[in-house]
Amino acid sequence: MARPRIVVVGAGFAGFTAARALAKLSRGGAEIVVINPTDYFLYLPLLPEVSAGILEPRRVTVSLQAALPGVRLVLGEVDGFDLAARTVSFVDPDGRAGSIGYHRLVIAAGSVNKLLPVPGVTMYAHGYRGIPEALYLRDHITRQIELAVNATTEQERRARCTFVVAGAGYTGTEVAAQGVLYTRALTAERPELRDKVRWLLLDTADRVLPSLDQRLAGAADGVLRARGVEVLLRTSVKEATEDGVHLSTGDFVATRSLIWCVGVRPDPLVADLGLPLEHGRLVVDEFLGVPGHPDVYAIGDAAAVPDLTRPGELTGMTAQHATRQGTTVARNIAASYGQGRRRAYKHHDLGFVVDLGGLDAAANPVGVPLRGFPAKVVTRGYHLLSMPGNRVRVATDWLLDAVLPRQGVQLGLVRGTAVPLESSSVSG
Numbered sequence: 001m002a003r004p005r006i007v008v009v010g011a012g013f014a015g016f017t018a019a020r021a022l023a024k025l026s027r028g029g030a031e032i033v034v035i036n037p038t039d040y041f042l043y044l045p046l047l048p049e050v051s052a053g054i055l056e057p058r059r060v061t062v063s064l065q066a067a068l069p070g071v072r073l074v075l076g077e078v079d080g081f082d083l084a085a086r087t088v089s090f091v092d093p094d095g096r097a098g099s100i101g102y103h104r105l106v107i108a109a110g111s112v113n114k115l116l117p118v119p120g121v122t123m124y125a126h127g128y129r130g131i132p133e134a135l136y137l138r139d140h141i142t143r144q145i146e147l148a149v150n151a152t153t154e155q156e157r158r159a160r161c162t163f164v165v166a167g168a169g170y171t172g173t174e175v176a177a178q179g180v181l182y183t184r185a186l187t188a189e190r191p192e193l194r195d196k197v198r199w200l201l202l203d204t205a206d207r208v209l210p211s212l213d214q215r216l217a218g219a220a221d222g223v224l225r226a227r228g229v230e231v232l233l234r235t236s237v238k239e240a241t242e243d244g245v246h247l248s249t250g251d252f253v254a255t256r257s258l259i260w261c262v263g264v265r266p267d268p269l270v271a272d273l274g275l276p277l278e279h280g281r282l283v284v285d286e287f288l289g290v291p292g293h294p295d296v297y298a299i300g301d302a303a304a305v306p307d308l309t310r311p312g313e314l315t316g317m318t319a320q321h322a323t324r325q326g327t328t329v330a331r332n333i334a335a336s337y338g339q340g341r342r343r344a345y346k347h348h349d350l351g352f353v354v355d356l357g358g359l360d361a362a363a364n365p366v367g368v369p370l371r372g373f374p375a376k377v378v379t380r381g382y383h384l385l386s387m388p389g390n391r392v393r394v395a396t397d398w399l400l401d402a403v404l405p406r407q408g409v410q411l412g413l414v415r416g417t418a419v420p421l422e423s424s425s426v427s428g
Contacts, residue, residue, distance in 0.1 A: 014300030017326025
């Protein structure tokens, strides 16, 4: 290779940030290559607003070609690594196999849906990890309300108007909060359905947002219940069927809509490396390097990064950590070429934001608990600052949503068979 080639696998928060930082640091001295299944970076936190009809899908996607000048994009799904030969193999969108060599490798393969051994889930639940799933869910919710109008029985009408969200973490809480407002908009001109719509949010934990601050959880819980969402804690799905879901409490909920948001697990791709794993994540040192392989690094959801702020624990699988790990790994790779010095990854959480739709949100920037409109301002400001593009378009959509009714129509772009739950994944 005429120039050293640095290959980044995945263009989620971690991979995207690493590639951008490497391009700036190398100044053309190295060839930076990103391998990713899509040609865009997905701003995942705003995905619930796509399925709720607030944002158009292109608003939450940023062109990799435009946002990463000087970086070569290879479209493909990585399916293997040969660390001895320093090559990465992949399959392109046309099904053709390919491989590429590297001098340094950054594995940012991200995560996939966490599947539990629950009968019927892979067949009847809807995953929620990318643009296809969000578009399908928006169509699905719209379709159920439209079909409910002409349902032949009251039982069918209620089933079509019932939506069950499994998992009360960050994603599930936002999906339920945004979803109930969307169905409210859809039934505004259908008064016969207004008292039929039912949203349920369930989790095995004893509170919503179990991994976040108690004050954030309390604020979110209050908003959900005030909107009529039934929050069922210490409850799980025992079985999913075509007609509804059986719960661990023994109850049966008739529904055509089970939305699976129970969490994520590292992409199984890292397990094929044959290297040490911790909780399914590839073990790395504090410098984000893979022990025994000085030319290989791993970051984001796929990496078991030691949390130096909490000795003995791993960093959380969050966008905040992924982004900062991307910057750190770029600097450490530059240091391996003699530019600067390597640094251990250490980051204290700066707080979290949860958008609950309407004028409601919950946030704790630098530990200061906020709720309601002040939290909404902080939340939207944070997202606009964090997005690597499309800020004006996103802000414009938010403004239009505030003054115009939502367009509740089906697009029919994505069929259910095109978004199987078991394969839903996102890079990180």
